[in-house]
Structure formats: C-alpha cells, structure tokens
Amino acid sequence: xxxxxxIFLQIAEQLEDDIVAGRLPEETQVPSTNELxxxxxxxxxxxxxxxxxxxxxxxxxxxRGIGMFVADGARARLVAQRRDRFREQYLAPLLTEAERxxxxxxxxxxxxxxxxx
Amino acid sequence: xxxxxxxxxxxxxxxxxxxxxxxxxxxTFELAENRIYGLLGRNGAGKTTLMxxxxxxxxATRGTISVFGEQPVENARVLERVCFIKESQRYPDDFRVKHxxxxxxxxxxxxxxxxxxxxxxxxxxxxxxRMKKLSRGQLSAVGVIVGLASRAPLTFFDExxxxxxxxxxxxxYDVLLADYAEHPRTVVLSTHLIDEVSNLLEHVLVIDDGRIxxxxxxxxxxxxxxxxxxxxxxxxxFTAGREVLHRASLGGLATATVAGLDDxxxxxxxxxxxxxxPVSLQQLVIRTTTLGDAEPENGEPA
Numbered sequence: 001x002x003x004x005x006x007i008f009l010q011i012a013e014q015l016e017d018d019i020v021a022g023r024l025p026e027e028t029q030v031p032s033t034n035e036l037x038x039x040x041x042x043x044x045x046x047x048x049x050x051x052x053x054x055x056x057x058x059x060x061x062x063x064r065g066i067g068m069f070v071a072d073g074a075r076a077r078l079v080a081q082r083r084d085r086f087r088e089q090y091l092a093p094l095l096t097e098a099e100r101x102x103x104x105x106x107x108x109x110x111x112x113x114x115x116x117x
Numbered sequence: 118x119x120x121x122x123x124x125x126x127x128x129x130x131x132x133x134x135x136x137x138x139x140x141x142x143x144x145t146f147e148l149a150e151n152r153i154y155g156l157l158g159r160n161g162a163g164k165t166t167l168m169x170x171x172x173x174x175x176x177a178t179r180g181t182i183s184v185f186g187e188q189p190v191e192n193a194r195v196l197e198r199v200c201f202i203k204e205s206q207r208y209p210d211d212f213r214v215k216h217x218x219x220x221x222x223x224x225x226x227x228x229x230x231x232x233x234x235x236x237x238x239x240x241x242x243x244x245x246x247r248m249k250k251l252s253r254g255q256l257s258a259v260g261v262i263v264g265l266a267s268r269a270p271l272t273f274f275d276e277x278x279x280x281x282x283x284x285x286x287x288x289x290y291d292v293l294l295a296d297y298a299e300h301p302r303t304v305v306l307s308t309h310l311i312d313e314v315s316n317l318l319e320h321v322l323v324i325d326d327g328r329i330x331x332x333x334x335x336x337x338x339x340x341x342x343x344x345x346x347x348x349x350x351x352x353x354x355f356t357a358g359r360e361v362l363h364r365a366s367l368g369g370l371a372t373a374t375v376a377g378l379d380d381x382x383x384x385x386x387x388x389x390x391x392x393x394x395p396v397s398l399q400q401l402v403i404r405t406t407t408l409g410d411a412e413p414e415n416g417e418p419a
Contacts, residue, residue, distance in 0.1 A: 006336040007316060034298040042316045043153055044298050046336060
C-alpha cells in the first residue's frame with residue numbers, strides 16, 4: 001500500500017492487476033473482504049469499498065451466500081480500459097522526461113524500436 | 118448506521134482565570150457504530166481527557182455527551198458496554214495477571230475467557246506473575262488482552278503499545294483486525310504512531326490544543342494533500358490562490374504541501390515542470406498540527 005492514494009482504489013487496482021495477469025481467471029472466487037483485510041493489514045470496510053467498486057463496474061459479481069466472483073468478460077474489458085489510459089499514464093510522463101533530457105521524439109522512437117527487438 | 122457517541126460543544130477546563138487549561142475546547146462530533154476510529158494528536162493535545170469524558174471518568178465543564186443515547190457519568194447501562202484501556206491502569210497491590218483475567222467478566226458482559234487465555238499465550242504474558250512485577254511491555258500486553266477479550270461494544274485503547282516491541286505491536290494490530298471482522302464493534306485507537314495504524318482506521322479525528330481540527334474518512338484524507346516540488350518560482354506561481362498547508366525551501370528549490378489538488382490540478386503541476394510526491398497521513402497530521410503553532414493568534418490563549 002502506498003500512502004498517496006485512497007487504499008480502496010489500490011485494492012481495486014490490485015484485484016484488476018490479478019485479473020489482467022490471469023492470476024484471478026474469470027468465474028473464480030476472489031478472497032473475501034475479511035481475508036483481504038487480514039492479509040493486507042487494512043480496515044475491512046476499506047477492503048469492502050475496493051471490492052464493491054469492481055462490483056459496480058461489473059468486473060466482479062456476487063453469488064449470494066458464497067462470495068465474490070470474477071465476471072465473464074472481465075479481463076477483456078479491463079484490458080480495453082487500460083489501453084485507453086495507456087497514453088496519458090505512460091506516454092505523457094515518458095515524453096516529458098525525454099524533452100527535459102533533450103531526446104527528440106525521433107530518437108525516442110528509435111530507442112523503443114531497439115528495445116522491442 | 119446508528120450513532121454510538123454524540124458530542125456537542127464539549128469543553129473541559131482545569132483551573133480558572135488566567136491559569137486555566139483548556140484541555141478540550143468546543144468539541145462537536147459523532148462516532149458511528151462498528152467502525153475503527155483513530156484519535157490522533159500530539160502528546161498533551163487532549164486525547165486522554167477526551168476519552169475520560171466519553172467514559173464518564175471526568176465531568177464536562179460545558180457541552181453534552183451522549184453514549185449509547187445516554188450521558189455516561191455513573192451510568193451502569195452505558196459503562197457496562199464500554200471498555201477503556203488506559204496507558205497507566207492501576208491494579209490492587211497483590212493482583213497477579215490471572216486475577217485480572219478472572220475479575221474481567223464482572224465488568225464486561227461479552228468477556229471471552231478462552232480468547233483471553235489464547236492471547237496470554239500469544240503475547241507470552243506470565244499469568245502467575247504479580248502485576249507490579251511486570252515489565253512495561255508486559256503491562257501493556259495485559260491491557261491489550263483485556264481490551265480485545267472484553268469484546269465491549271465500545272472499546273477505547275489509549276496509547277496501548279507503550280513498551281511493546283514491534284512483534285507484539287504487529288500481533289496486536291493483526292488480532293484486532295481479525296477479531297473485529299468476526300465481532301464488529303466500535304473501537305477508538307488513540308495514538309501518535311500514526312503511520313503504524315493508519316491502514317487499520319476507517320475514520321480519523323485529529324485533536325490539537327483541545328480542538329478537533331480534522332474529522333474525516335481516513336481514505337479521503339489520504340491523497341487529500343500532495344507535496345509539490347520544484348523551482349521556487351514555479352512552485353510559488355503554481356500555489357498562488359491554492360490552499361497550502363506547509364512550505365519549505367532549500368536554495369532555489371521549494372516544496373509546498375497543497376490541499377485538495379484534483380486531477381486537473383495535478384496535470385497542471387506536471388505541465389509546469391513540478392514533481393508531485395505523496396503525503397502520508399502522519400505527515401498530513403504533523404503539517405496540520407504545526408500550522409496551528411505558527412499562527413497562535415487563531416487559537417485560544419493558553
């Protein structure tokens with residue numbers, strides 16, 4: 001947990017990471033709020049808020065009396081969301097730092113090309 | 118959500134005239150059922166006095182207190198549901214640890230003796246030793262055990278960790294979370310070790326010089342302020358017209374702790390070539406409470 005942002009957002013992001021990376025496949029059960037709270041050493045209400053955020057977005061769904069599960073199609077939707085955010089989240093800071101160091105966009109493109117090989 | 122504590126215009130003054138000490142001034146707040154609260158503040162800020170008032174151990178000078186809908190002083194209906202673990206609890210002279218545990222059910226209706234015995238083992242407290250022969254850490258451990266095993270609907274821990282080592286403190290936090298999850302209750306944790314407990318808290322009250330200066334959701338507070346770092350002129354230009362909690366500078370470099378910076382504000386800061394750094398709950402409290410010192414004309418005369 002880092003201190004700069006609300007913990008419930010970090011919980012939601014962590015679960016999203018697990019879904020995107022395939023550690024939490026679709027239709028599997030996610031840890032309960034109390035299990036998350038105990039494992040991450042956070043307030044259970046905060047953990048619940050993070051889980052509910054994903055329920056509201058349809059990423060997780062509740063099976064009454066059993067627990068929370070990863071929804072069908074959740075991974076594809078998260079990947080699409082993250083692609084939309086990629087430009088602002090990764091590209092913008094990269095370009096800012098490159099400009100500060102005097103690296104031109106063309107040089108940057110060459111560097112990416114080279115690293116990608 | 119039902120309200121457990123309701124406090125309105127509460128003040129406690131010791132002494133009179135120019136030498137009077139305003140331990141608590143005009144406090145107004147509510148605590149809801151089954152949440153974990155942090156009562157944060159510097160030593161001498163009024164945390165302990167406030168808890169003594171809430172548990173009926175002190176009379177208010179002004180204002181009203183309602184606990185479970187009633188005033189708490191000498192009120193058995195309220196006090197049998199309250200557990201207050203104090204930093205300096207006194208015990209009868211010849212009491213041993215086991216006597217403390219044996220007498221606890223007289224005071225706490227929900228006392229769980231088996232849970233208490235388990236905690237005595239886990240905290241490695243010598244059950245046969247006399248209370249006055251215990252080390253500071255063992256004494257604190259007994260307080261923590263009583264506070265947890267009492268399962269009181271309203272439990273106060275006043276700086277419960279004095280002398281407890283890092284392992285025992287972590288054990289306390291873990292057991293508190295696990296037991297709270299199974300047996301929800303209202304817990305008030307008074308502490309100045311804010312970083313250690315900040316993730317356990319759902320809501321935070323910060324008291325400074327007897328006044329409640331922050332009453333907010335812990336998660337809302339996190340991320341409510343951010344350090345803006347960069348060239349002094351750029352920082353000054355950026356912070357003009359914004360709420361700044363704290364400023365520091367070193368040569369041409371300046372840092373300003375800015376409150377309430379939204380996404381657009383963050384983007385504008387990056388645009389201006391400024392770096393953003395997180396502010397922890399502890400840093401936020403320190404910067405908010407030291408701000409009061411810098412502007413004494415806003416406070417009551419001491």
